[in-house]
Amino acid sequence: MPESSRETETDEEMTDRQQRDEGNQPSHNIVSSISQFADDNLTFVRNISTGLAVVGVIVIARSIKLITKFQAASEIPARFIERNISLRGKVHSITERGLEVEHVPIHLPVLSRLLSKRKGVRTSPMLVNLAGVELTPEGWAWLQKNLAPAQTVWLKLISREDDMLHCLVSQSKQGSMWSYCMNEEVLRLGLARTAPMVGVLPDSRLYWRLHKRLHRAEVKAERKGQGLWKQDSLWERYSKAVRDNALFRLMRRIFRRT
Structure with a gap:
């Protein structure tokens, strides 16, 4: 009797495993199909990715005005x-x-x-x-x-x-x-x-x-x-002081008249 119960339990475990495998089969098939499609249409997938990247660049460029030429x-x-x-x-x-x-x-x-x-x-x-x-x-x-x-x-x-x-x-x-x-x-x-x-x-x-x-x-x-x-040199400051002196200007006027 004990041996027959072990055999029954083993059969039940195998049945459960088979059911789980059958339940996972659809999802496995979907992943496999997608992978196979991507492998068979690699160029198409790449073109889609490139297109999406270009669209993204255009949207970003428009939003932050990277390529806008300002006229004023x-x-x-x-x-x-x-x-x-x-x-x-x-x-x-x-x-x-x-x-x-x-x-x-x-x-x-x-x-x-x-x-x-x-x-x-x-x-x-x-x-x-x-x-x-x-x-x-x-x-x-x-x-x-x-x-x-x-x-x-x-x-x-x-x-x-x-x-x-x-x-x-x-x-x-x-x-x-x-x-x-x-x-x-x-x-x-x-x-x-x-x-x-x-x-x-x-x-x-x-x-x-x-x-x-x-x-x-x-x-x-x-x-x-x-x-x-820039500061004037000592000679330039001395010359300017002499030219601005009232006595010097008076003497210049006198000499001009003579």
Whole structure:
């Protein structure tokens, strides 16, 4: 009797195992079918994956305006200004109001042409001012000499005022991978003075960080006596004092009359 019960239990276990295997068979068949389909249509699956990736890039590019060409300061999203995003640009000219810079967006082969909304439209440059800087006439001359038309610059957005962008303008050094900030450079050469940051709250961290950075460059020029901080030599100061002397001017008038 005990042996027959063991045989019965063994038969029942085998029956349960078979039923479980039969229950798992459909799911196993589905996985096998999908795997077989993917193997047989590998190129098709890859094309689908590529298509989904391209669609994803297009959606992201549209949402964050990576490839949008800005024609005016008003077209730049407010979040770009708030986050101090850097834009690439190409110099058109330097006027009394500021720099005229054409925005050069990120170029994505094929996609940039497909997603361009301004086909055939003439581009217009944006007006850019060096943030926190008041240029001297010599400073404007220096900019015209060092910023040739079609030269590439980077614009770190600080604030916007009507049609004017206030930026930190950077330029790559010739023959070097490094760039320098032109706002700091004109101050370091004594070709400008520091000025209040337009459109930036005076008690904000951004204001004080930029003010400290620019003020440091101005102090260097003052210590070295460069540009507008240049001091006359002892002989030049003595000559000027003599020319401004009242007695000397009187003697000059007397000699002119005689």
